[in-house]
Amino acid sequence: MSSGHPGLINDFIEKGEPFHWSDKNLKEIEIIKSKYPEDRHQSAVMPLLYLAQNQNNNWLSTECIEAVSKALAMPKIRVAEVATFYSMFNLKPVGKNLIQVCRTSPCMLRGSKKITDTIIKETKCGINQTTDDGLFTVVEVECLGACSNGPMIQINNDFYEDLNEENTKKIIENIKENKPNKVGSQTGRVSSENA
Template sequence: MEHNQHKHYTQEINITPQLMERINELISHYPEGKQKSALLPVLHEVQDAHDNWLSIELQNKVAEILSIKPIEVYEVVTFYTMFNQRPIGKYMFEFCQTSPCCQRGVEDLMDYTCEKLGVKVGQPTPDMMFEVRGVECLGACGYAPMMQLGDFFQEHLTKEKIDQLIDDCKAGKITLHDK
């Protein structure tokens, strides 16, 4: 199943009272009239509360909450790779693809992981459990090759470590978030 990034995906918008309270708390960190400054942390909170992706409708809702134009939200969501514009695999293996990791074999590990999962880079598994993505520097060059899985770095990667991570994800042993 190929995923076309231009396809329109829909999702249920669920801005709970607890989420709205958190959004308002984030907005309160900025001067009055400067609520746009809260955009990045608000997008993170909203994405976390919506299966780790942001539909156009959800981006519009964020714009409404922050009293900004929808295009101001779209510009940020399309620029940063940490914001997802479509449903993604639950376990996103984000491999660093900059020079230190490439010199230490990250591209072979990405190919290995894709082959093991039966997918291409940027394509979730049919069960939406896994996805492999190449990203820019994650700032852990001394631990190459490395990747991020949820909020956590996986360092000094080998095929054996990849196999163990996949098995641990399937067994529900992997924590994705620091919260």
């Protein structure tokens, strides 16, 4: 099995701790692979990357890439190509709360810059940085598919929509104080109906 240039993957994906699939994920891998024809198991690369990321504190190390490569008999460089294409895959360690701010046109026109500035101010975390206490990582991403409710952000697996400076500040404060946040629209909008 070819893995491409041996040093190439380490140029853009960080090394981590040794990675071994959990028993639960080994079973899950077999279930996922069974959904594809025998000669098309490589099509399962995205769900396996997602499994690896979840098992590895929400980021993909070179060791994770190697584990997915082995599980699918797929060259490492091909796995890395997929991992580096999608912003849902994190290629270096991230904080406990990964804040993704949508900066694409619909959200931008509705004020995403103010949301970004508020988040930077309240978390004291710059873009593409992680706070020293590991509580926050902040990144900017392209459209997350909730344009009608922009501006919006994603924190870990949850969307927060219809944001303004005040409700964004409150969301950050609640996280710092370990209080729950209301997910979805912050203004009471139902789904993507007109407000």
